[in-house]
Amino acid sequence: MSEDRILKLLETRLGRRHARQRLGVENDHEAQVFGQGINFFHIENTRLGHEIIRALLMISGLYWRGRRNAAKVVLKDNVIATPHVPKAFDGFTMLQISDLHVEYSADAMAQVVRLVKDLPYDICLLTGDYRAKTWGPYDAALEGMKGLRAALKGQVYGVLGNHDTIRMLPGLEAMDIRMLMNESETIRRGWDRIHLVGIDDAHFYRADNVEKAADGIPHEEFSILVTHTPEIYRQAAHADFDVLLSGHTHGGQICLPGGIPLTLSAVLPRDLGSGAWRHHGMIGYTAVGAGSSVVPVRFNCPPEITLHRLQRIDQ
16 A cells, blocks of 8 residues: 555544654654653664574573463453442453564464453453564564454454554554544443543654543543553543553563563553552553564563453442
8 A cells, every 4th residue: 555545544544633743753763772752772673683682592592492481372360440340340351462563473373362262351452562573564463463353252442552553553443453543432331331542652652642532531430541551650540540451561571580570661660560550549450462572582471461350349
């Protein structure tokens, strides 16, 4: 598809300002290693860095063990217990799949498909980073996503990550994935309802707009923010979100024994880097992801997909 055709599609879908802003930032900063985004250094954008890390792991004899670890995707369960859950949504279940990086993660993708095959859930949330690299072609990523989407049932929602070009948006939505681009959806059960809010990448492209996405949602009603990165946890908590679901960090991906990450490639407290957490009155969860970034290995940080269950509790 030509650039002009993509631009017209994106302007129709997102509006001229959002489409041109995101494309402009991509064109100006693609594969930029220093500066741009929330943190200063972006190892995922280093072409040579990938090969150096892989070579070091090969020399150490750890590379193939890390490859095997990266394929062992596990299913984690997380209960979101709060008195703010509407009665009709007590037990409502959300499957979260994050950071697939499909070109690097063929074995992990196959395991994800096996895990979701007979899994019961109400909706599925995809929290970004479908592509492995942060630059270049994206056809392979879209092709890999088709295979996963075929295994998912019901309504699927998604957001873009810092590895994803906005040019992927038409292809993802053609798969019947409802991409939330600084937008919200209201889910109803009888008289009760919850609000699902999704934002564009806040880490590198800084194309997020929480205010626009949540506009019109009554502050007293239950709302969930779906974001690729948890780095906007402060803004989200002060914007009255009840829950924040994110990925991006990979939990460190290469961790010391005990799951201690060497780096999270994110600007946030370490206790927000993986798993369940709280900030003020907001409940958060940072998924460690199903795929692998930079190099397709994992150590002391198993890949995951996550089943979140809403639970209404008495005040």
